[in-house]
Amino acid sequence: MIILGFSTGGVKSNVSPLMAEQYTRTKPIVKEVRGEKKIIDPKITVQSMFNWFYWAINLGALSSVITTNIEKYHSFWLAYLIPMVVFTGSIAVLLVGRHRYTRKAPSGSLIIRVFHVTIRAIQMRWGLGKQNSCQHFLDYAKDNLSPIVNDDNQPVMESNNNQFIEDLKQALSACRVFAFYPFYWICYNQLVNNLISQAAQMNVGPLPNDVLQNIDPIVLLIFIPVFDILIYPALRRTDAANRPDLLSLTV
Template structure:
C-alpha cells in the first residue's frame, strides 16, 4: 500500500472515531447561564495533532525565512576575493537581484490560491500539505546543489536558482493556505463544559482553546523567523550552500511530523472550492448580461447570475453546496465589496518588500565600523 493510500484509509477510520467522540461529548456537564458568567473560562488540552502541525509550521517558516533573506546578496554580488568582505555568488547586480526577489515573493503570495483550490476541490488539506512539503523539499535540494562552489563555477547557479524559486513557491503556497485551517480542525469540541480542576469548577471553553492553539501557532512562526540570524552569519562567514542546507535539514521535520501523525490527523472530505464556484457565478453573470442586455431590475452585475440557477452538483468526491445559488450570489457580492479595503495593500507591500531587496543592497554600501549587523536578519514572514 502506498503512502497516499495509507493516508486516505487512515483518514476514514479516524473520522469515524471522531464522530463517536463527539457523540460522547454531548453527555458531559453543560454549564448553566450563571456558571457561564461566574466561572473562569480556561483552555482545554491542545490535541497532539494540533501540536504536530505547530511543529510543521515552525519548520516551514524556519526554512522560508532562513533562505529567502539571502537571495539579494546571493544574486547581486560576485564570489568574494581573498580580501573582500561582502558575500555574494552570482554577480548579477542590484537590478536583477531586486527583480528576482520580488518575483519570488509575488509567486509565494499567488500560489496559495492554487493550494486552496486543490485542497478544497480535490485532495483535502492534509494531502495537499504533504505533497506541497515534498515539492518544497525538492526545491530546497535544487537550491542547495545549485549554490555549491562547483555549480557556481560552471554557470549552473543562476538557472538553478530560478528553478528552485518556482518550485519553492509552489511548495510554500500549498502549505500557507492549508496549515492553519487544518490545525483548527483538530479540535472537535464545540460547546463549553464544566469541569472540576483541583477542587475548583472551571469552564472548558472551545473558543479559549482555539485562541490558545493559534497563539502557539504564531509563536512558532516568530521563532522560525529567527533562522535568518543564523543563516545570514553562515552566508557571511562560510558559504551560501551551507546557509541553504540548514533550512533544508530543519524542513525535513515538517515531512517527519506529517508522516508520524498521519493516523492522528482529522481530515475532512473536500466539499468544493468556493473560488471555483465564485468563478462559475461570475461567468454565468457575464453570459446572462451579454444575452439579456441591461435590465433595470438587476442593480448589480452579479444579479444576472440569479436567474434560473440550479444548485451546483459536484462529482463523487465532493458534496453539494448547502446554500442555494441566489444566497451564494448575495454572499459573493458582500465579499467582493469588502475586498475594496485591499486596494491600499499594494502601496504597503511596495514599501515592505524593500526590506528583503533594496535595503539589503543599501546595507552593503554602509560603513558600519566595528559593529557589523546584517540587515537580512530583520526580515519577517
C-alpha cells in the same frame, strides 16, 4: 526557480487548510473556566489558531538571525545546512503523524461556483431589468440558481446557495484593499534588497546587514499576542467587529 515555485505553492496552499481541519467542532459550546461560564465559538477559535500559526511562522523567520551570523563568522555550508535539517524534520513529522490528522476530501472548486453564480446573476439581471431592484448585482442570482451538486453528487441546498452569495459579496467588498497592495509591496520589498544593500555600506557594528529584514518578524512576535489576547476580544464587544465590510477588515 520553477522548483521553488511548485514547492512554495504546494506548501502554502495545503498547510493552512490542514491546520484548520484539525478543529472539528462546528457549534458553540459553553465551558466553565475558573468558575466562570464562557462560550467557545468555533469561528473565533479558528481565528485564534491562525493568529498563533502566523506567530510560529515569524518565530521560525528569526532563524535568519542565526544563519546570517553563521554565514559571516563560520561558513555558507553550515548556514544552509541548518534550514535543510529543520525542513527535513518538519516533513518527517507530517509523514509520521499522517494517520492521526483529520483529512477532508476536496469538495469541489469555489472558482467554478463563483462563475456559476456570476453568470446566473447576469442572466437574471438581463431578463428582469428594472422590474426587480436588488441592492447588489449578485442578489439577482438568489433563489434563481439551477441545482448544483457536490463531489458526492448531492444537491446543494438553496439556503446554502444564498449564504454563499452573501459570503461572495463580502469577499468582493474586502477585495478593494488589494488596490493598495502594489504600493505596500513596493515599500515592503525594500527590506530584502535595497535597504540591505544600503546597510552594507553603513557602520552596523558586529551585526551583519542581513539582520535588517528581521525587524518585521520581531514586531509581529510582540503584537500578535497583544492583538489576540487584548485588542481582538475588546473589538468583539463593539459593533465594529461585526460589520461585514472593508471597515471590519481594516480593524
